[in-house]
Amino acid sequence: MQARTRVKICGLTRLEDIHAAVQAGADAVGLVLYAKSARAVSLQQARLLRAAVPAFVNAVTLFVNAPEHEVQEAIDQLRPELLQFHGDESPQYCESFNHRYMRAFRVGAPGLDTPEGLLQACRRYQSASAWLFDSYSEGYGGSGRRLDPSLLRLVQEAGDSRPMVLSGGLLPDTVAAAIMATRPYAVDVSSGVEAAPGDKCPQKIRQFLAAVRGL
Numbered sequence: 001m002q003a004r005t006r007v008k009i010c011g012l013t014r015l016e017d018i019h020a021a022v023q024a025g026a027d028a029v030g031l032v033l034y035a036k037s038a039r040a041v042s043l044q045q046a047r048l049l050r051a052a053v054p055a056f057v058n059a060v061t062l063f064v065n066a067p068e069h070e071v072q073e074a075i076d077q078l079r080p081e082l083l084q085f086h087g088d089e090s091p092q093y094c095e096s097f098n099h100r101y102m103r104a105f106r107v108g109a110p111g112l113d114t115p116e117g118l119l120q121a122c123r124r125y126q127s128a129s130a131w132l133f134d135s136y137s138e139g140y141g142g143s144g145r146r147l148d149p150s151l152l153r154l155v156q157e158a159g160d161s162r163p164m165v166l167s168g169g170l171l172p173d174t175v176a177a178a179i180m181a182t183r184p185y186a187v188d189v190s191s192g193v194e195a196a197p198g199d200k201c202p203q204k205i206r207q208f209l210a211a212v213r214g215l
């Protein structure tokens, strides 16, 4: 029997959106600790949001090339289940925190625009707990752009057992087909369930989860 596809809702900035994501059945919620993002939250805001995440729902804290002390402070104060590195962080940097982390790859970026390049990149991060494959954008993420799933095939065929998270431009109307095409461990969405950057739409969240759960 095919295991159910897990769902991460990313870029939450309001308590009401944490509640909406949890009530809709999200498996994980992402907090963006990257100041240049329209969805960025301060450490103080993140503490309030994190406190509203119940047991059995993972809190994921997301960084882009952050100074190491900022990552360590977030680990100490937020106790996230998972770190997400979404910039150009090296394997050594990601491993230096001795904390579970997901390595995000922006598919289509230089060096990540061929299946071989992606596979080679994955192999550099031996201690990653999961991969997140996102589309490529100048702003690092949250672009609403879709990626070419065919580029992931070689990574999947290489037999790497680590969970693969599909991300990038997913919508309530498109997520089911994306899952059928790539059979990911989980899907991740931000702009596709928003009314405006950082302001999630509870109805779109429910529609997104329903589309995933209906498979």
Ligand SMILES: O=C(O)c1ccccc1NCC(=O)[C@H](O)[C@H](O)COP(=O)(O)O
Pocket (backbone or CB within 6 Å): 010, 011, 030, 032, 034, 037, 038, 039, 040, 062, 064, 086, 134, 139, 140, 141, 142, 143, 144, 145, 167, 168, 169, 170, 188, 189, 190, 191, 192
């Ligand atoms: O969400 C952001 O604003 C963001 C900014 C900079 C780096 C990463 C960011 N988000 C990371 C995520 O995991 C998003 O969910 C992912 O990029 C997909 O976003 P979307 O295409 O809007 O669904």
